[in-house]
Amino acid sequence: MNIPEHRQAIDKLDAQLVQLLNERTRHVLAIGDIKRKAGEEIYAPHRERAVLDRIAALNQGPMTDEQLRAIYREVMSSALALEKTMSIAYLGPEATFTHQAAIRRFGSSLKYVAQKTIADIFTEVSKGRADYGVVPVENSTEGVVTHTLDMFVDSDLKIVSQIVLPIQYCLAAKSKVAKSKVQKIYVHPQALGQCRSWIQKNLPHVEILEASSNARSAELTAKDKSAAAVTGFLAAEKYGLEILEQDIQDNAANATRFLVLGRQCSPPTGKDRTSLMVSVSDKVGALHEAIAAFKKLKINMTKIESRPSKRKAWEYFFFIDCDGHAQDKKVAKAIEHLGKHCNFVKILGSYPNAE
DSSP states (O other), rough: HHHHHHHHHHHHHHHHHHHHHHHHHHHHHHHHHHHHTOOSSOOHHHHHHHHHHHHHHHHOOSSSHHHHHHHHHHHHHHHHHOOOOOOOEEEEETHHHHHHHHHHHHHHSSSSEESSSHHHHHHHHHSSSSSEEHEEEETTTTTTTTTHHHHHHOOOOEEEEEEEOOOOOOEEEOOOOGGGGGEEEEOOHHOOOHHHHHHHHHHHTSEEOOOHHHHHHHHTTTTTTTTEEOOOOHHHHHHOEEEEEEEEOSTTTOEEEEEEEEOOOOOOOOOOEEEEEOOOOOSSTTTHHHHHHHTTTTTTEEEEEEEOOOOOTTTTTEEEEEEEOOTSSSHHHEEEEEEEEOOOEEEEEEEOOOO
16 A cells, blocks of 8 residues: 555544544443432543453554553543543642643543642542542652641541552753753752752752752742752653753652542452551550451551551551452451451542552
């Protein structure tokens, strides 16, 4: 086939794709009507996971599984936007990693509302002004985001999904200059922690100025010729900065885990994670007794983290992640065991594990 013939074939396929996409969307809208009448949530993380897995299984190339998932993410995003005017609260400003994580999960067709603090995100979702919220909870280099964990103590919101986003930082400035010309850098504390060794080695005498976010670092640098920003590529592009150095994070596998906050837990998918919050008595062996059932039932505990209760001195809450869904028999039995040995047990959510 020559080029005109290939293009003619593409035009014919495009016509079929448009027809099929609209037909698919009509079915999605019909399901949305049924869900609304039943009082169910429109967004279904478990169904989303099943669709993306099925699409990948059907793939025979030349497109990669990841490319197909990205396309279907936007297909589902556009359908969600037609079903309901859905808004997603995230830790702003625009172009932060939290913003990128939110778009990665929900696609570009929905309404995104930047919030100044993690507490604001919880408030917006709990009051119904946002349908879902996206918050950072853990970085592979710097550890947990303690403020996110603390917010769960008094919140009734549930974790309905999670996103694991690879985090890559760059050094960016208003114009292409040598690193030796940089007099100061704007950097968020988390970014500083994730790029500390690189900064100490390459910019040992530069003044370090704290910024409230990676996007804010880029915004401040855009107004300061003597400065550079440790920021993300999207933020650098948004504020018209030149990239001086790429991938300056100390850990090549640097990634951040984000949580999607909602009001209802997802049903089981077979590949789930459950997050719990517990409080135990201040006595020898109390925590060991409480979590003994996980070993006995052969449930993998993927995380345990302690935080001060802030209600009584030396009283702690423990945050536990484990494989499985709260409705799974073994996990339900372990939670029942926790209830017998803990002063307080709260299920924060069961949700599909990250892809």
